Amino acid sequence: MKNKTILVFDDDQAILDIFSIVLEAGGYKVEISSTSHDIIEKVAEIKPDAIIMDNWIPEIGGVEATRLLKSHPDFQQIPVIYCSANNDIESLASLAGAETYLSKPFDLDDLERKIADIIPS
Template sequence: MGSRKVLIVDDSKAVIDALTVAFEDAGFEVATAADGEEVFRKMASVEPDAVLLDVYMPRLNGADVCRLLKAHPHWRKTHLVLMSSRIGEGERDVYRRLGADEVLRKPFDAAAAVAAVMAAAPGA
């Protein structure tokens, strides 16, 4: 079995740094992106098992990225975890309809993000 790969997408360096450490400690190969547009440049080269995606980002928001990834034939099965500090139950349902496999409300413990990815995508 190859290395498990995760793509972490957030415009906050602190969030990226904390998640990177947690996922590397769990044995994941980590790639990062700072905005929604960068996701698409990284997907082909990284081919992640999972993507942790902030909802509110510059240029292309996480909801749009989620919708576009789930519509793409090659990436639709990639496990997507959306993250935001502004998530209520209504938004959670909207993001799941767009294709999010999991929705995490910030702040959360980085270990919770790793557990969410590993539980929902055990091969990841």
């Protein structure tokens, strides 16, 4: 079975490191990006099985980047976990069209559960 790839969009290097360590320990291949303006090109190149999207990602922001992805016929089926410290994260995730969301600071068990829910094994 090939490793599932998760593409993480976040501008915080510490957060990217945590996602990378935890997800790689879980057997996933992790790709990272600190900007979201080229989301379509990135997704086309990496072909991830899931995406973790930060709300405050530079350039166009998480909501707009997720909407771009979800409006693209080739990539709209890729599940997105919307990630933010905002207290209205549920409505932001819904606005963006994400499948689910993860509050920051996140619980590692919660992260693993969300990933397991959206990526079929």
